Amino acid sequence: IYVYFFLHGSQFIEEEGRLGLITSNSWLDVDYGRCLQEFFLNNFKIKYIIESKVERFFKEADVNTVITILEKCSNREERDNNVVKFVQLTKKLPEILSYFGNKDDSYEKWPDKEKWGAVDKFISWIDKTEKFVIDEKIGVRIYLKKQKELIKEGTYEGKYVGSKWGKY
Numbered sequence: 001i002y003v004y005f006f007l008h009g010s011q012f013i014e015e016e017g018r019l020g021l022i023t024s025n026s027w028l029d030v031d032y033g034r035c036l037q038e039f040f041l042n043n044f045k046i047k048y049i050i051e052s053k054v055e056r057f058f059k060e061a062d063v064n065t066v067i068t069i070l071e072k073c074s075n076r077e078e079r080d081n082n083v084v085k086f087v088q089l090t091k092k093l094p095e096i097l098s099y100f101g102n103k104d105d106s107y108e109k110w111p112d113k114e115k116w117g118a119v120d121k122f123i124s125w126i127d128k129t130e131k132f133v134i135d136e137k138i139g140v141r142i143y144l145k146k147q148k149e150l151i152k153e154g155t156y157e158g159k160y161v162g163s164k165w166g167k168y
Helices: 002-010 033-043 076-081 092-099 110-128 147-153
Strands: 018-024 044-050 063-070 083-089 133-135 140-146
Touching: 002 018, 002 033, 018 110, 033 063, 033 076, 033 147, 044 076, 044 147, 076 092, 076 147, 083 147, 092 110, 140 147
Parallel strands: 044 083
Antiparallel strands: 018 063, 044 063, 083 140, 133 140
């Protein structure tokens, strides 16, 4: 059902506007995910796909989730040359954010402004990343892949058939 949230939400985004959702990670590797992948590749710059290997974003949910951030882009050349950042968290998010924020106090005690400031610094750090990164100190692995490479990888006999993106 979350596929419809991507499709519906995309109607309300202007050029260069962003859409972000936390969903099941299954679309990365299943057959129906190929249509969603193709929709993303043809309409957006895929900015980040963020997955935690150590915690669930919704503790009560029985599914593994990803955060997908997209930027609407009608220019095919820009989309094709966009570098997708597959971000894998290897520490819990509060630990990672502590690296970018107040290291002297526990994350739970921070005021909201400080928490959001750490999030902004973390995203800025991801944005500046231009090569494969494994940073055990921060607790992050970033794999970069151009969108045109994802298209090529998932195309067979001139038709997009999908690819397993979970490997990234």
